[in-house]
Amino acid sequence: MNAALGGPVPELPVDPEESLALLASVALPHQQRGDHPRYFARVPGPSSFAAVLGEWMGTGFNTIAASWAGGSGPATIELVVIEWLRQLMRFPKGTEGVLASGGSSASLTAFSAARSTLGAGVVYLTDQTHSSLPRALRELGFTAKDVRVLESDDNYKMSIAHLERAIAEDKSGGRRPFMVTGTAGTTNAGTSDPLEEIADICAREKMWFHIDGAYGGPAALTEQGRGYLAGIDRADSLVLDPHKWLFQPYDVGCLLIRAGALERCFSMKPEYLKDVKAGAGEVDFRNRSLELTRRSRAPKLWMSMRTYGVNRIREAIQRGIQLAEFAEDYLRTHPDVWEVVTPAQIGVVCFALKNGNPEDHTLRAKKVSDSGYASVTSTVLKGQTVLRLCTINPLTTEDDIIGTINRLAGRVE
Numbered sequence: 001m002n003a004a005l006g007g008p009v010p011e012l013p014v015d016p017e018e019s020l021a022l023l024a025s026v027a028l029p030h031q032q033r034g035d036h037p038r039y040f041a042r043v044p045g046p047s048s049f050a051a052v053l054g055e056w057m058g059t060g061f062n063t064i065a066a067s068w069a070g071g072s073g074p075a076t077i078e079l080v081v082i083e084w085l086r087q088l089m090r091f092p093k094g095t096e097g098v099l100a101s102g103g104s105s106a107s108l109t110a111f112s113a114a115r116s117t118l119g120a121g122v123v124y125l126t127d128q129t130h131s132s133l134p135r136a137l138r139e140l141g142f143t144a145k146d147v148r149v150l151e152s153d154d155n156y157k158m159s160i161a162h163l164e165r166a167i168a169e170d171k172s173g174g175r176r177p178f179m180v181t182g183t184a185g186t187t188n189a190g191t192s193d194p195l196e197e198i199a200d201i202c203a204r205e206k207m208w209f210h211i212d213g214a215y216g217g218p219a220a221l222t223e224q225g226r227g228y229l230a231g232i233d234r235a236d237s238l239v240l241d242p243h244k245w246l247f248q249p250y251d252v253g254c255l256l257i258r259a260g261a262l263e264r265c266f267s268m269k270p271e272y273l274k275d276v277k278a279g280a281g282e283v284d285f286r287n288r289s290l291e292l293t294r295r296s297r298a299p300k301l302w303m304s305m306r307t308y309g310v311n312r313i314r315e316a317i318q319r320g321i322q323l324a325e326f327a328e329d330y331l332r333t334h335p336d337v338w339e340v341v342t343p344a345q346i347g348v349v350c351f352a353l354k355n356g357n358p359e360d361h362t363l364r365a366k367k368v369s370d371s372g373y374a375s376v377t378s379t380v381l382k383g384q385t386v387l388r389l390c391t392i393n394p395l396t397t398e399d400d401i402i403g404t405i406n407r408l409a410g411r412v413e
């Protein structure tokens with residue numbers, strides 16, 4: 001690829017048709033097909049056409065969503081989609097938010113704002129928390145002593161007993177419990193932490209409650225998903241990743257957070273921006289995260305929510321939940337071959353060969369992926385390598401799932 005795409009600095013113009021052809025034939029095909037119906041690896045990215053149109057339009061107009069004066073239109077769309085997401089997640093009126101590049105930067109933004117609000121202290125998370133969260137804490141200067149990684153329970157959820165014990169130990173050791181981060185849909189197994197109980201503890205201890213719903217948060221749009229994620233609306237800050245399960249092209253993450261927290265943390269007033277101050281009801285998004293010049297990520301969400309309607313998006317999410325359940329049921333009809341390690345939970349099922357060598361899982365996933373039929377990856381749960389399907393693409397069929405599982409079993413070449 002480097003030979004085809006690289007070479008010396010192009011001092012003189014190159015035919016753009018040729019460059020476009022190279023992009024289309026060499027560069028762009030070499031990437032994961034995250035929106036293919038048989039892409040079950042990691043977290044798929046089933047993007048939607050209406051969102052792509054919104055994104056193109058925004059880029060074509062070179063939208064800027066930094067200040068009200070610089071772009072009140074883009075800022076308004078961002079406020080609108082944040083308000084729609086607030087209502088859908090049933091967060092209190094007045095909740096604020098900001099769009100970000102993804103879950104990693106949205107959580108980092110939330111942690112900075114939480115610390116500005118409450119002051120630093122100890123953070124509690126689990127061994128199933130996405131690794132971007134401890135990384136964000138590390139980069140914000142939290143030391144290993146400030147971050148308590150609690151062992152998850154047998155269902156890969158935060159253990160309330162472990163959390164209570166750790167908080168009590170820290171308090172008696174003169175340390176200040178500051179924040180619990182819960183997960184609404186872990187990447188590994190789709191499990192959700194006991195959000196209601198964690199919210200009660202945070203309220204009692206006057207701690208910040210952050211929820212990482214980057215993967216699973218949108219499941220709360222469905223009745224079934226809301227059952228799994230009960231308590232999600234009690235967070236002080238919640239991260240969603242519309243480029244995962246809200247069918248957006250990369251990139252767009254979203255942070256919903258208590259009113260005032262972002263601007264308390266991120267406001268800045270350089271001399272040259274003094275005359276582009278927002279008035280009442282107007283928002284300078286540069287004051288809501290570390291980004292000053294920022295493109296508008298809102299048009300794609302706005303466009304797709306209007307074009308499809310949230311009902312249809314809700315049905316598409318429900319379909320993803322059902323597909324994982326279908327996969328689980330199918331695995332259970334072959335108990336001689338497969339063992340279900342974690343049941344289908346909001347779009348993820350993990351499974352293992354009944355009498356297989358765990359290392360074989362990675363090899364089988366690779367073989368099926370290399371064949372071009374489907375993309376599957378393994379993960380590790382409490383030291384055991386298992387196979388995993390993430391089924392959030394609404395275009396996936398039951399036959400796609402059967403065909404993939406049968407190939408993983410070696411039943412079809």
Ligand SMILES: Cc1ncc(COP(=O)(O)O)c(C=O)c1O
Nearest residue numbers: 043102103104130132187214215
């Ligand atoms: C649960 C969870 N949190 C956070 C992230 C990080 O999000 P992003 O890749 O958008 O930065 C991911 C990514 O897969 C995730 O699954």
